Amino acid sequence: MSNMFTWETDADGILTLTMDDPNAPVNTMNTTFQEALTETTKKVQDAVAAGEVKAIILTSAKKTFFAGGDIKSMIKATPADAAELTRTIDGMKANLRTLETLGVPFVAAMNGTALGGGLEVALAAHHRIAADTKGAKFGLPEVTLGLLPGGGGITRTVRMLGLQDALMKVLTTGRQFSAEAAQEAGLIDEVVPADQLLDAARAWIASEPEASQPWDRKGYRMPGGTPSTPALAQFLPSFPANVTKQIKGAPMPAPKAILKAAVEGAQLKRVEDATAVETRYFVDLVTGPTAKNMMQAFFFDLQFINGGGSRPKQEDGSDFERTQFKKLGMVGAGMMGAGIAYVAAKAGMEVVLKDIKMEAAEKGKSYSEGLEAKALKRGKTTEEKSKALLDRIKPSVDYSDLADCDIVIEAVFENTELKHKVWAEIEAAVPETCVLGSNTSTLPITGLAEGVKRAGDFIGIHFFSPVDKMPLVELISGEKTDKATLAKALDFTAQIRKTPIVVNDSRGFYTSRVIGFFLNEAMRMLVEGIDPAVIEAAGRQAGYPAPPLQLQDELNLKLARKIGAETKAAQEAAGESVDDGGVTGLVDKMLDEYDRPGKLEGKGFYEYDENGRRTGLWRGLWDQLGAGTVAVPDAETTTSGSGLATAGSGGRPQQGKQEGPKLIDLIERMLFAEALETQKCLDEGVLTSDADANIGSIMGIGFPAWTGGTRQYIKNYARPAEAELPEGKVADTDGGDYPTTGVAGFVVRAEELAAKYGERFTPVDSLRN
Ligand code: NAD
DSSP states (O other), rough: OOOSSSEETTTEEEEEEEOOOSSSSOOOOHHHHHHHHHHHHHHHHHHHHHOOOEEEEEEEESSBOOSSSSSHHHHTTOOGGHHHHHHHHHHHHHHHHHHSSSSSSSEEEESSOOOOHHHHHHHTSSEEEEETTOOOOOOOOOGGGTTOOOOTHHHHHHHHOOHHHHIIIIITTTTEHHHHHHHHTTSSSSEGGGGGHHHHHHHHHOTTTTTHHHHHHHHOOOOOOOOTTTHHHHHTTTTHHHHHHHTOOOOOHHHHHHHHHHHHHTOOOHHHHHHHHHHHHHHHTTSSSHHHHHHIIIIIIHHHTTTTOOOOOOOOBBBBOOOOOOOOEEEEEEEHHHHHHHHHTTTOEEEEEHHHHHHHHHHHHHHHHHHHHHHHHTTTTTTTHHHHHTTTTEOOOOOOOTTTOSSSEEESSSSHHHHHHHHHHHHSSSSSTTTEEEOOOOSOOHHHHOOOOOOOGGEEEEEEESSSTOOEEEEEOOOOOOHHHHOOOOOOOOHHHEEEEEEEETTTTHHHHHHHHHHHHHHHHHHHHHHHHHHHHHHHHHSSOOHHHHHHHHOOHHHHHHHHHHHHHHHOOOOOOOOTHHHHHHHHHHITTTOOOTTTOOOOEEEEEEOOOOEEEOTTTHHOTTOOOOEEETTHHTTTHHHHHHHHHHOOOTTTTTTTTHHHHHHHHHHHHHHHHOOOOOOOTSBHHHHHHHHHHHHHHHHOOOGTSSSHHHHTBBOOOTTTTTTTTOBBBGSSSOOBHHHEEEEEEEEHHHHOGGGGSSSOOOHHH
């Protein structure tokens, strides 16, 4: 195997090691790197001992410095690999430690991005210089993949920055810093123009011939103190609470493992001992299910999607040409239109923002003005850029202003008749080549296309609110939508830097259809008599960013009633049985008897103060609607400190209630309801890839990130310990024959839920095969 480190020494004995993996576009911590590092470290050691090398500069021949861990191999790691993995990682860290302690200056000259393992390599150097290159990122984002920095990253950031800053600013957030921000955070020492990188490294070496790490010098003190220092010890108990707050009770092992590795490592004097602790926690995470799920979704699925995995091909198999959009016609300047106009203008497009009255169009533009004023205040943009962005948005009441648009998006009220009328007017105004997109959230595209002459050019472009923050766009092909139109719509979403999923037409498409199952399941529980505070706690512990009743308030019950009625009518028309679990009755009562539609009106399942802040669950849920008659035996204990208290009601004592299900059943009912509906979407061809299901569910509708998305949840299902097995069954993982993992484990658990809670949990046939 070739050594991926190029070796170059100059007359002053400065050795420049340039990393260049011959088999990959970026450097990663793969076998090539590990073997080359071992060989090179040995060689450097000998050369230093012989007095031939007096300083080391580590740099890279790639566009980036070092991309990080080798995710392709990490995702395959199983508990059986733990011992081998531990050996490999500790071996690599021993090499870095050797270079760190050779007694000659060691500088990382980072020509570009250094993330995760990449930054960890650089952290072993005595000095880090970054080239000022556009878009370069620095940080330890492992936590976002369900992992921890196991290449010395925890040990060294804690020793550099102190426990508190390392944990809160770098490790548990996984933030990716620009060079400037990384310097400010203390992760790197200098930022210089790219062509001065190596000169700057040599200059530093000249000024620090005796360089070493602070922690290897006599009298070193950890910034802020070690856990046994009284000043820090008094804050220590708040760390786990902060982490719990950050993950809101979700079953995410990584943040907790990071915390433990950091605190335990900080108590150990020797770097070698601290990094060994780090390795142990890392190996636990990387061989477990959650990291796999998160690597699948946030690395592989995102790569598939952003790499154009769903972009259609022409009949002859060739790619459609890329389209660069210059001018967007935005029809409807309400909440959604205003947001879409902003993201398009920000991406450099001209935007005509059209509404019925000039006042409404201008109000739509004022949304952009507000966002830009904030960005200016925070130093995220300049006066000049901001003005140019705002100048690109032209409020209008005149369809003739759309004459030279290359794409139009309609976001008028959700009403088929109105949309048909508006589309007739749009089509009369725009050029023949213009892409026609509707931002409808529920109306089937095929039906809307009946009011459009160029139906082949018509497509659903479904944004999420608030548009400037939500990363996802759902593209919906109707029956008549041309492939070329889908390709163009994908180019448009790429241009405005959103992540697109591609779905086929269906009521509610993918995201709106599936989120309804989550909300309905929670409302069924309420009807069954479960305490609403317990339902919310179950939602949080399942890992949803917003618990179901809170989310339902945000989405509004009036809309839920409208969609529910349409769905019911469609089901009846198709001859399907309708079992709503009493949810329709609940919604009717909430709206007609108690007038509590949701957050907008300041009253829903929750109470709100005059500023729209939740003050607690509405007492009427217990007093008028009879919720809370069924006890969830383990809810009181498992939710203490996070769930019940923050749900706002304090819950009710459990005595004298009917014995109900365990909390895990509530949690899994929510997750299974969405996962099973996703499987149906795949079976029906509404979805055509697992990646679309996973990314769409996490980024569009808040399906818990630790699962890796709705489809990954099924594929890599791991039965939680709290879900007791039926009498007499022994789990396959304990040598029995009762499936508890993967699709088979999912199917068996779904059948249990179906037997207990209703047929809707019966797994579809495609899962059995
Ligand atoms: P909104 O009520 O805030 O805005 C609708 C705007 O359309 C109003 O400003 C109205 O004056 C304007 N309008 C009506 N008729 C018009 C016409 N003939 N020409 C030009 N403008 C006209 O509604 P919204 O929340 O922005 O939703 C718009 C669309 O986006 C709907 O189809 C909705 O289903 C969809 N959508 C909404 C959300 C959401 O979270 N609100 C999310 C995704 C999709």
